[in-house]
Amino acid sequence: MTANLKDQVRDKLGEGTLSAIVNSIIGAAADTGDAVLGGADYGADAAMALTSCAMGDSYCTQALNDLAGKNQAAADTLKALMKSETWEAVAGQVKEAAQGNQLALEATGGMLAGMFLPGKKLPDGVGGKAESIAADIGKTGTVFDSIKGTQPVYPGSVIPKSFEMTLPNGQKVWVHGNATEHMAEYAASKAVTNTPEAVRLASQTELRSFQAALDTATKNGMSYGRITVDGWQLEIKPPRAAGELPTVIHARYLGAN
Known part of the structure; x- marks a missing residue:
């Protein structure tokens, strides 16, 4: 057919x-x-x-x-x-x-x-x-269902340059381009020796880890400033105006303790 x-x-x-x-x-x-x-x-x-x-x-x-x-x-x-x-x-x-x-x-x-x-x-x-x-x-049944891109993806990547993310605890954040740079660098490093599918899965795993760290950091309310949670160094700024989301301006995975 x-x-x-x-x-x-x-x-x-x-x-x-x-x-x-x-x-x-x-x-x-x-x-x-x-x-x-x-x-x-x-x-x-x-x-x-x-x-x-x-x-x-x-x-x-x-x-x-x-x-x-x-x-x-x-x-x-x-x-x-x-x-x-x-x-x-x-x-x-x-x-x-x-x-x-x-x-x-x-x-x-x-x-x-x-x-x-x-x-x-x-x-x-x-x-x-x-x-x-x-x-x-x-709708993929993955972390991508929680992401709404606000800019195109990085070339050769599945990660948008900036995006809104809904957390399991119900909070929403906007992830700034400054915060996604390291994620894109990680994907690019994987692309050197891996297939596109493997790179996509690696990025998916990284985004899921990032989401989990944000969820932990904000489960009792939005935390502002620079913090380290679940191996992630994060910096969140409050909304600049009514109706806007808190902004993640820095995100870098430092590794598990």
């Missing part, structure tokens, strides 16, 4: 880069174990529309028209998503997938499968469906 979808994509787009990206995302969607796209006659059109529009490709308009011709509700869902505040994050995820980021590829495939689930009633109208999909991007 997936092979048939990929053939449809190649028939329309040829063998170029966009075609390869779309088919990678279709493959990732199939890997979720859900035959959603295969069971929908508009699956290939949905994948082409999502990918081309996110990539800013000129095929976007034609892809949306083709999708609308087969399933107007699916096209309306995607159009609503494109107009939402979360579209930038969606597009960024697709672009990361296009550059070979496996985590982003898996997340995009899962999003594509969830977006066009046949027979699923759209909650709160099409816009509500789009927002809920965007909110679920990147």
Whole structure:
């Protein structure tokens, strides 16, 4: 079924880069174990529309028209998503997938499968469906579910330059670019002798350790200033204005005592 979808994509787009990206995302969607796209006659059109529009490709308009011709509700869902505040994050995820980021590829495939689930009633109208999909991007069952990137990831990494992080104790912090530099350096050092997948897992482990240290440091309320917890040297500053989050401006793993 997936092979048939990929053939449809190649028939329309040829063998170029966009075609390869779309088919990678279709493959990732199939890997979720859900035959959603295969069971929908508009699956290939949905994948082409999502990918081309996110990539800013000129095929976007034609892809949306083709999708609308087969399933107007699916096209309306995607159009609503494109107009939402979360579209930038969606597009960024697709672009990361296009550059070979496996985590982003898996997340995009899962999003594509969830977006066009046949027979699923759209909650709160099409816009509500789009927002809920965007909110679920990147759900991986890992520490990444607690992270909302506020800047792009470091090149060749899965770590955003800055991000919001939700802690198990319910607290939220914003992690400044100064605090992620050492994490990126660690990932870069691992990349010298390891596969991209191994580097991703190492970064995931590091972020989970970082989150656990922050959770310990703030379990009885937010702690400000420089502290060392669970082998992490941390510095947290209070919010600069109402509505902003406490900021982690320094984070460095010193090692277990």
